[in-house]
Amino acid sequence: VIDFDCIVVGSGASGAMAAQTLIEGGARVAMLDAGLRDDRYARLIPEKTFVDIRRTEPEQYRYLLGERFESAAFRRVGAGAQLTPPRRFIVERVDELLRLRAGDFAPLESLAFGGLAAGWGLMCGVYSGSELERASLPEAPMRAAYQTVADRIGICGSGDDDARRFTVGDLARIQPPPPLDPTAALLATRYQRRRAAVNGLGYVLGRPALALLTQPKDGREATRLRDMEFYCDDGGAAWRPAATIARLAAHPNFAYDGGVLVTRFDENDGAIALTAFDLRDGTLRRYGCRRLVLACGVFGTARIVLRSHDEGSHLPLLCNDYTYVPCLVAGRLGRSMPAHAQSLTQLALFHERASADVAVGTIFSYRSLMLFRLLREMPFGVRDARVLMQYLLSGFVIAGFDHPQERTEGKRVWRESDSSSPTGDRLAIAYELTPAERRDHRTRERGFAGVLRTLGAWPLRRVHPPLGSSIHYAGTLPYGDEERPLTLARDGRLHGTRNVFVADASGFTFLPAKPVTLSLMANAHRIADGIARRP
């Protein structure tokens, strides 16, 4: 048994933020984590732009297709389909160790060092007061926490466009946004011309907030616009949890123990005993601490809490419904593309019906993903599709739409026994939108498509990947003031315990459509700050 003041379970965005806050508050912290890493690809990728690599590197297939050509395999669209070979470690061993029975729901889980945030799209969004209230998050502490997190990770965005209140809000010390690529710049220009009409329909367009440095910060470099965001982290310009944990590792009060999968906890007179499965040799390990912070993602936390505290309950679940629409921007067809750019979200489109009812559209240029991925979706022979797409690609954008989600009866998760699983169990998930939600989402998507047409981006078709593909999950252990089992107090404490806290999005009682990662980091900081202040 190893003893610590605080144990943080999970090294993702929430775990990294919670650990940093606890360390800064003077606690001795251990982070327990499965911690799987990419040990093959990162070192292979040369410091060149995507186009330079394509033109000069004979071994490029190793990281663009995978050493075993795994990325070239014919695969249907679904959660994780966008992961390139250097990012596939994010889902390594998940099927083996995190068993799931989820029907048509297709969530993405991770056992990676950095969790899902090891490959997140870096887009940030500040929740409005109404969104915070519906999510049961206290406004004043969250506003302060947003600023703390923004100062830690570095966020770029526009301080003066129409979308500001949805993206950076009132955050100070925001870095300037990276340059727009020519296709996005054309859409932004058209928006300025047709702004009154678009705004009249309830839509605004602007630059997204991104956890990407455009100026150096804390030893991390500014983006060099190599267009390699889908493959590597470009000198640390993109914030990943690994950046924060690397800094914490230098602190004498911090210990990181990778290679363990925490399975359950027991609390006895306020002292916590943790049981973990050692992924290296399959043995069980035990840890002790005074306070436990669960930050291993909504499903990871649900597994641990259900094993520790309950046998048969069903938990609620929230996940943004996501749709994407490939579009063509006619004015950009047959044009060249600049070598220096970035592949992240270029523009964000927001539709506000009420202050807590905001849907989000994100617009990417299809720049640094391989063309063959598009060829297999085309209704033409591969040769003709190649010729056609070479012409269309410079005007090809992908628009993704996220819808806000609230709790309904048909969205739930529970634990089942599974004798074939290394942990002896699995999660089961049922996730159904209500007919009214489906109708509403489709109506809203038609509205988004109409605005895109107004801007000169012509939607080709709407693709509905399986529910769960948005990779935004929340709501399994909802915040509440009553001391009820399987719910959280407002300070993140798991009801029925004295010293077990949950610092990920499990407590949110509503899931806004805005990107969730910044808010879950801010919430993790808020909860850890409360723990650090306890006697």
Place this chain on the structure above:
Amino acid sequence: MSSDEAASFGSYLLGREIDAASRAAYATAARELAYDATDRITEFALRRAWSIAPLDGALALVRPDAPLRKKLLLMAAVLETRPEYCDDFLPRERSTRDALAVAASVARAGVLAAFGLLLLPFVR
């Protein structure tokens, strides 16, 4: 077999012979992904190179995950990551005349696919 396949598929996709290294890379990739097995449509297409285009066009409409399509897409992926052929995949500046050529190739693709749809029942 895979090297012959690679030669046929490569020259179909790019309109010219591809190099030995690309053929070898395709053979390795096909082995890794267990794309070695073939079906009657692929065999037919490999024996009659003229039929690859119509069969590919028809399968894109009715059976996009057919073995022939999977192999052609794999060949495309392999060629796309060879510096020698990257200009066949990267976007390029095109004139209005080029746009007309692209439109003509799309029209030709439609005709070929229609022919392929007629051909498919006999090949199966």
